Amino acid sequence: MNKIVLPVICLGILLCALVHPAFCAEESSRYVTLRYSDRKLLNAFNDQLFLGKRLAYSLRKKNPLTVRGEVLAKIDLVIEKAEVVLDMFPDNLHITVILLPSSEAVSRVYKKKYGKNVDNIAYYSLSEDTIYISVPDTRLQVLAHEVGHAIVDHYFKIRPPYTIHELMAQFTEKHITD
Numbered sequence: 001m002n003k004i005v006l007p008v009i010c011l012g013i014l015l016c017a018l019v020h021p022a023f024c025a026e027e028s029s030r031y032v033t034l035r036y037s038d039r040k041l042l043n044a045f046n047d048q049l050f051l052g053k054r055l056a057y058s059l060r061k062k063n064p065l066t067v068r069g070e071v072l073a074k075i076d077l078v079i080e081k082a083e084v085v086l087d088m089f090p091d092n093l094h095i096t097v098i099l100l101p102s103s104e105a106v107s108r109v110y111k112k113k114y115g116k117n118v119d120n121i122a123y124y125s126l127s128e129d130t131i132y133i134s135v136p137d138t139r140l141q142v143l144a145h146e147v148g149h150a151i152v153d154h155y156f157k158i159r160p161p162y163t164i165h166e167l168m169a170q171f172t173e174k175h176i177t178d
Helices: 002-019 039-048 053-062 067-086 103-114 140-155 162-175
Strands: 025-028 032-036 095-100 122-125 130-134
Touching: 025 067, 032 039, 032 067, 039 067, 039 095, 053 067, 067 140, 067 162, 095 103, 103 122, 103 130, 122 140, 130 140, 140 162
Parallel strands: 032 095, 095 130
Antiparallel strands: 025 032, 122 130
16 A cells, blocks of 8 residues: 555646646636645735625625635735726626735746846736736735736737736726625
8 A cells, every 4th residue: 555655646746847837726716726836825915815894795695615715806806896896898808816925936937938127026928828926026916916817818809009908907907896
């Protein structure tokens, strides 16, 4: 029995490292696949993401039982509210959200993917359908802004110019708590 258990555990660890070494934890909901490196980062994200009165009331109705469930429910609520704010309801919207430990980590990911130095606390990758967000810098408005980009990206068959994209994301950010 022990001869089989150890190789199976080693194989599982190896597969996790090969898939994406920094993001072994993954959870999914209606709108999002959430990736994070450890439970501490997930807990910090949950603590940072204050929804405001109306969205918090909606969250209580969902009655999540775990931190993972609460985080997924919060992100889904932000997406649903952002769709209402923009009056855009794209079919089959499903994005990935990757939690990163710092804004420096967000900048490193951006530099690796696009070859440019930036000072972002979050960004939405159009090509990957992925939001990268710094957990210590997480705020409802930051997440709403990036979700706005994702909704606009999925809604239009032909992608609008970047300035229009940005205006719609800013509109989402500004009105997420209305």
